[in-house]
Amino acid sequence: NAGVTQTxxxxxxxxxxxxxxxxxxxxxxxxxxxxxxxxxxxLRLIHYSVGAGITDQGEVPNGYNVSRSTTEDFPxxxxxxxxxxxxxxxxxxxxxxxxxTQYFGPGTRLTVL
Amino acid sequence: TQLLEQSPQFLSIQEGENLTVYCNSSSVFSSLQWxxxxxxxxxVLLVTVVTGGEVKKLKRLTFQFGDARKxxxxxxxxxxxxxxxxxxxxxxxxxxxxxxLTFGKGTxxxxxx
Numbered sequence: 073n074a075g076v077t078q079t080x081x082x083x084x085x086x087x088x089x090x091x092x093x094x095x096x097x098x099x100x101x102x103x104x105x106x107x108x109x110x111x112x113x114x115l116r117l118i119h120y121s122v123g124a125g126i127t128d129q130g131e132v133p134n135g136y137n138v139s140r141s142t143t144e145d146f147p148x149x150x151x152x153x154x155x156x157x158x159x160x161x162x163x164x165x166x167x168x169x170x171x172x173t174q175y176f177g178p179g180t181r182l183t184v185l
Numbered sequence: 186t187q188l189l190e191q192s193p194q195f196l197s198i199q200e201g202e203n204l205t206v207y208c209n210s211s212s213v214f215s216s217l218q219w220x221x222x223x224x225x226x227x228x229v230l231l232v233t234v235v236t237g238g239e240v241k242k243l244k245r246l247t248f249q250f251g252d253a254r255k256x257x258x259x260x261x262x263x264x265x266x267x268x269x270x271x272x273x274x275x276x277x278x279x280x281x282x283x284x285x286l287t288f289g290k291g292t293x294x295x296x297x298x
Contacts, residue, residue: 076227107288112194114290115228115273130285162227171216171235171277174286176227 073098078163078177085153085184093148093180095163101175103166104146105130106138108159109179115162121146122169153184188212189276191289199297201263206292208274209256215277217257218286219248222271231259264296 079094097104105120107130117130121140135157137149146165150157161180166172190209198204208217216235220228232241234250234257241248245268247260261268271293275286 112290115275115288117285120285164227169277171233173230173233174218174220174228174275176229178225179227 075099076163076165076175076177078161078180080180081178082181083183085150085182087154087184089153090149090151091153093150093161093163093182095146095148095177096144097146097163097165097175098144099165099167099175100143101165101167102143103169103172104140105164105174106136106146106148107162107164108132108157109162110159118148118161150182153182155184158182158184189274189287189289191272191274191292193292194290195293195295197295197297198264200265202296204261204264204294206259206261206272206294207256208258208289210276211255212276213254214287215254217250217254217277218275219257219259220273220275222273222291223269228271228273261294264294266296266298269294269296 076097102123106118107115116132119138121127124143127138163177164174166174192207218233219231222228232248237252237254239250245262249258271291273291274289278285
């Protein structure tokens with residue numbers, strides 16, 4: 073198993089540009105989530121999904137959209153990038169809910185100029 | 186928002202020393218997880234504690250969950266350079282939705298040879 077994969081590893085955007093961060097898992101996990109990690113702020117939940125077709129907002133959802141059309145994929149979309157979205161983004165998956173082990177991807181380092 | 190306070194934020198010690206990292210909250214959690222994150226990678230689960238007063242050992246690492254399930258500690262005996270990393274605690278929200286984890290801001294540990 074590849075586990076949780078994320079692409080791209082690094083990305084530089086200009087303010088106002090849009091892009092999609094890809095996340096996929098091959099462990100047949102129902103629960104997937106997106107976090108951002110900023111210095112001194114820890115990991116903050118952006119959006120999460122408890123199964124295909126079901127998504128919900130986390131702590132910092134503004135400026136981000138998600139969808140979950142399949143169990144395997146959970147892309148994160150930035151519609152109009154802002155410098156405040158400069159961060160490291162992590163996707164995670166777990167078998168059932170948040171009491172289970174969270175498996176994290178390697179992260180995407182995003183810089184918005 | 187249920188907050189998890191981790192202390193200390195930074196810790197630099199010499200190889201062979203012992204250390205304790207704390208994770209505290211005013212809220213009750215149904216379970217608490219500890220992760221370690223190395224530079225450029227996603228967090229990796231070390232342990233999950235679910236019962237008040239529970240103690241778990243992982244080689245030189247000892248994890249304790251407070252009796253009231255509001256706090257936890259991580260004790261490392263005879264630290265080694267390989268223990269260097271960011272240690273994160275994460276609490277599972279009790280009651281209501283089970284689908285969110287709250288992360289502390291982390292303790293950055295450096296073990297010098």
